[in-house]
Amino acid sequence: MTMDRDRILLTPGPLTTSLRTKLAMLKDWGSWDADFNAVTAQLRARLLDIVHGQGTHTVVPLQGSGTFSVEAAVATIVPPGDKGGHVLVLDNGAYCKRAAKLTQLMGRRATVLPFAEEGPVSPAALDQALRGDASISHVVLIHCETGTGVLNPLPEVAAVCQRHGKGLIVDAMSSFGALPIDAREIRFDALIAASGKCLEGVPGMGFVVLRQEALARSAGHSQSLAMDLHDQHQYMEKTGQWRFTPPTHVVVALAEAVQQFIDEGGQPARLARYQDNCRTLVEGMAGLGFRPFLKPEVQAPIIVTFHAPASPAYDFKRFYAAAKQRGFILYPGKLTEIETFRVGCIGAIGRNEMAQAVNAVADTLREMGIASGAPAL
Numbered sequence: 001m002t003m004d005r006d007r008i009l010l011t012p013g014p015l016t017t018s019l020r021t022k023l024a025m026l027k028d029w030g031s032w033d034a035d036f037n038a039v040t041a042q043l044r045a046r047l048l049d050i051v052h053g054q055g056t057h058t059v060v061p062l063q064g065s066g067t068f069s070v071e072a073a074v075a076t077i078v079p080p081g082d083k084g085g086h087v088l089v090l091d092n093g094a095y096c097k098r099a100a101k102l103t104q105l106m107g108r109r110a111t112v113l114p115f116a117e118e119g120p121v122s123p124a125a126l127d128q129a130l131r132g133d134a135s136i137s138h139v140v141l142i143h144c145e146t147g148t149g150v151l152n153p154l155p156e157v158a159a160v161c162q163r164h165g166k167g168l169i170v171d172a173m174s175s176f177g178a179l180p181i182d183a184r185e186i187r188f189d190a191l192i193a194a195s196g197k198c199l200e201g202v203p204g205m206g207f208v209v210l211r212q213e214a215l216a217r218s219a220g221h222s223q224s225l226a227m228d229l230h231d232q233h234q235y236m237e238k239t240g241q242w243r244f245t246p247p248t249h250v251v252v253a254l255a256e257a258v259q260q261f262i263d264e265g266g267q268p269a270r271l272a273r274y275q276d277n278c279r280t281l282v283e284g285m286a287g288l289g290f291r292p293f294l295k296p297e298v299q300a301p302i303i304v305t306f307h308a309p310a311s312p313a314y315d316f317k318r319f320y321a322a323a324k325q326r327g328f329i330l331y332p333g334k335l336t337e338i339e340t341f342r343v344g345c346i347g348a349i350g351r352n353e354m355a356q357a358v359n360a361v362a363d364t365l366r367e368m369g370i371a372s373g374a375p376a377l
């Protein structure tokens with residue numbers, strides 16, 4: 001079969017981008033040039049607006065994938081161990097485990113507070129942990145744990161951290177722009193996201209929303225030159241430029257994507273579209289017998305984990321290849337104990353693409369000789 005349109009990426013980044021966003025990358029930019037500096041400055045201001053951080057926070061962009069920015073936020077905000085840094089990571093999935101690992105690898109003391117993967121982390125358990133260990137200086141929370149798709153209670157976790165006087169670092173990689181985050185009400189030191197997620201840019205840069213007071217205290221924390229957001233911020237404020245070579249095409253694509261985000265109606269409109277995508281997907285897949293891993297009340301409208309069908313004819317690789325042939329890129333599961341696969345609801349797609357994806361899955365099941373998507377349990 002030949003495809004006359006790009007395949008639809010049902011993945012949580014990279015994801016399907018609009019033609020306007022793709023076209024924005026057809027021009028070359030000088031990294032020192034005033035025109036490019038103006039793009040960076042406007043982009044930073046618009047990203048800050050999305051979380052209402054004017055006057056209190058600042059946005060520092062960083063080259064690389066999302067993990068680079070998580071690492072940079074931890075390295076910049078958390079003092080080294082000998083200066084009292086001790087991070088508590090709330091762990092209900094794969095990206096939480098990654099955050100704990102990178103914290104440790106950077107020489108920070110890290111303690112993990114484990115939770116079940118099928119539910120959110122517990123603010124009450126956090127409260128208890130903070131009461132039990134006064135040495136904890138910072139808490140790391142993954143807002144939407146993309147490993148399963150579960151939504152964690154950011155406002156409640158932030159309130160507990162504030163009560164205890166602890167810094168909060170939020171990985172909002174797969175929620176920023178889609179789920180509401182208001183820096184006037186939710187106290188955090190750093191909140192991290194990236195270009196190729198719910199803002200629907202292309203991958204290649206992250207950015208960190210930093211509370212100015214926390215940033216001002218962070219000089220000299222980072223053991224890494226490239227990851228030092230304090231340094232990146234100072235240089236950018238002074239010169240308008242990125243410290244090291246910027247991903248120019250990624251930056252202008254994100255600026256164009258953010259213009260479309262604003263035109264669409266900002267975060268509420270983005271959330272409404274993704275909720276509609278998620279509903280169309282879950283209802284359509286239920287009609288084929290598939291069951292989501294999460295209960296609806298803890299499911300974020302970002303990515304849905306489905307149980308694999310019980311049929312012995314099911315094989316993810318074949319399932320994936322057959323769906324790909326029909327124009328849709330699915331995503332493997334990230335759970336170790338049970339077999340699952342994931343379907344993203346984000347990107348420059350709407351209800352029609354989700355309905356077409358369900359049709360493609362129905363066709364795929366028929367081709368594989370699977371009568372129903374129902375799991376074993």
Ligand SMILES: Cc1ncc(COP(=O)(O)O)c(C=O)c1O
Pocket residue numbers: 012013065066067068070095142144145146147171173174194
């Ligand atoms: C919650 C979360 N954290 C971090 C990341 C960063 O991953 P990467 O470095 O692959 O962009 C992702 C990517 O999907 C994510 O969903």
